[in-house]
Amino acid sequence: MNTDQPVNFVKKRRVIISIVLLFVFFAIFCLRTVEAGQVGVVTRFGEVNREVNSGLVVKLPWPVERLQKLDTRIQKQQEEATAATADLQDVQATLALNYALDRTAALKVFKTIGPEYRDRIIVPTVQESFKAATAQYTAAELLTKRAEVKGKALDAIKKRLQPYGVSIEDLNIVNFSFSDEFAKAIEQKQVAAQEAERAKFNLDRAKLDAEAQEVQKASLSPEFLQKLAIEKWDGHMPQYVGGNDAVFNIPLH
Secondary structure, three states: OOOHHHHHHHHHHHHHHHHHHHHHHHHHHHEEEEOOOEEEEEEEOOEEEEEEOOEEEEOOOOOOEEEEEEEOOOEEEEEEEEEEOOOOOEEEEEEEEEEEEOHHHHHHHHHHOOOOHHHHHHHHHHHHHHHHHHOOOOHHHHHHOHHHHHHHHHHHHHHHHHHHOEEEEEEEEEEEEEOHHHHHHHHHHHHHHHHHHHHHHHHHHHHHHHHHHHHHHHHOOHHHHHHHHHHHOOOOOOOOOOOOOEEOOEEOO
16 A cells, blocks of 8 residues: 555645645735825835835735825815904804825825825815915905905915925815804894885885875966866766856856
8 A cells, every 4th residue: 555645645735735825925915906096105114115006016014014005186175174354253164175196296295294194284284374364354355255265275275285296176165154243243234234225215215205295286286177177077067066156167157
């Protein structure tokens, strides 16, 4: 009986198992995927080693190498902002910023700022630019000049983030809200304006009615009244006439 066959089979099985385990280890720890619209940065022992494009990436297992991904697609950042107006009124607004990281600047941003660049430079820039823009207007002006405020804040954001390789697509100021006291004051002012407009309308109407009455009164001369009576006469002699034997003040004899 040949005893080498079982031994060889066991050896082959061990080799196959070892290869499968090695492949699983390699796939789990050494293979990564960078999606389209992303840039990968591989660090080795914490230091930037290389930049990789989208697709399958081969790296050394952690903790030797680590893959960081930066998104270069258009992203939306929405946050609440608080500022003060030129007349020292508190104003709150919801700001929605559309931005994108320039692919050619991704590695530089990662080296100088880090993967948390959004929280480190974008959020503070949006907040400070909004405050600087609103400080140039009174609270009442903000209600009618929102597009102008948006334009100034957007220009400031673009100017500050362009050196970092962050392009700004658009900024939307979703709404303005003020303190309860200011909102009540605005409401009271609008009510007072409406009441004043209503009072002015009633006064103008009363003046027109009085003028019409004066014109009508001035036009009702005896001759005009006599003319109206003649035009409406049906041709029949009245049964009773005045004491002066006259009809329409016209003598009958």
